[in-house]
Amino acid sequence: MLVHTLPDIRPSRTLRGGQARPRSSTSPTRRCKSSVADTLSPAVTFEQLFMLSRDALIVSDVGSGQIVRWNPAAERLFGYSAAQAIGRSLELVMPRAVARLHREQIAHYARTGEADVLLARVPQARPALTASREEIRVECSMAPLEVPGSPPRYVLHTFRDARCLEEEEKHALGLARAEAALAETEARLRRCEQLLAESTNQLQPCVDRAKRTSERLARVASRGDADAKDRLALLARVVDGRAEHIQGVLDQLAKTAAIEAGTFTLNGERVNLAPLVGRVVVSARARSAAHRVSFGAPQGLTALVDAARIQQVLHDLIDRAIRRNPRGCWIDVDVRRP
Structure with missing residues (x-):
């Protein structure tokens, strides 16, 4: 070597310029x-x-x-x-x-x-x-x-x-970008929550007026002749159905806002699912005579669930099936043991 x-x-x-650096007098420490x-x-x-x-x-x-x-x-x-x-x-x-x-x-x-x-x-x-x-x-x-x-x-x-320094710089840059993205997402969520709250406040009076209108129509129908009575009763059911739909939309918006805000909670309780699902099916049959909604469930099927949330989920699923087939179809609702 x-x-x-x-x-x-x-x-x-x-x-x-090639000049030599002058040497100063040496101190004791330097010496x-x-x-x-x-x-x-x-x-x-x-x-x-x-x-x-x-x-x-x-x-x-x-x-x-x-x-x-x-x-x-x-x-x-x-x-x-x-x-x-x-x-x-x-x-x-x-x-x-x-x-x-x-x-x-x-x-x-x-x-x-x-x-x-x-x-x-x-x-x-x-x-x-x-x-x-x-x-x-x-x-x-x-x-x-x-x-x-x-x-x-x-x-x-x-x-x-300098590769380790470069990796540290990339890591710091990635953290800064992640923090900026998180801050932007949180700001968007806050704006969405505010929008949902404002929408709820604006739609709630409309729901209340629709309900009052359906009540007045029902009272008028109870005092009129046979033809007017049937017609007014039908209109009252229409108005009431629309009011319920608006109320469902408002509830869904409120739940979405709660989920985004992290305040959404489930109230679990032991419930017999057969009568609970049966009530949802009966309500769906009343809303649409053109659709055949069948229901099957074992006896005494209980579960630890949030009854209100389960009803809302089933209601939304059946409504989607009805809207997808507006001319009528068979809708089977089966509840089975796991």
Whole structure:
């Protein structure tokens, strides 16, 4: 395996224009830190940091663009071993567009010695390529390295896997969208509830007037002659039937609003289903003489149900069958044990 040894590599102190950064007088605290650092071998310190870093660290040659150092984190991130990567161009892990921009930055740095073109305040998010040629998102930063007594030759590249950050951003975006959708749905439900309440308040007086009209028609029919009596009685039944229909619609609207609001409740009680269903069938026969409604049920079939809800469901089902066949048909209602 080809291993390049970089003697005493340190972060560059070169500023714009190639001027050296002035050294200020050393404070006691700084001198203490310097004395501690001086006891450590620069090569050993750099090697330990380089090999133990959790970020992918790659050192490339400025002139050739070849990789000269490749740490274990880079192996895990990109899928290339050190033996496979060292000696190859750094563009090995870069898409074409990113590689072209990288070449321009390195060429400018090699030509002018200006390190600002490499340094950035924050890591830059960009795509990268793995050994399987899969494109991943990474955060990349660069820093020039210097060897005392030699011109700038090496650049340290730091890559950090940004896929977890991208997943977190997607998750946060998904949560924000879900919360917005939930808020919009709740607002729609509130508007629907308000509309249902207003509709109920507007239709209820109509129902009351229709009922009063049917009562007056019945009273008039009881005082008239035979023909007028039959006619008025028929009209009274028509009006009463329409009033019941409107009342059923209002009840259904109120139940829908209660279900949407989460306040709908069932009052369960043990009921004999045979007479309950029988009353619904008798009512259906009275409403439509053109339809033959048959009924069959065993004796003493009891169940724990909400009697009013069961009656409403059966009433709606039979009415649908009647409306579907307005000229008449057979409607069989069978109640069986489970």
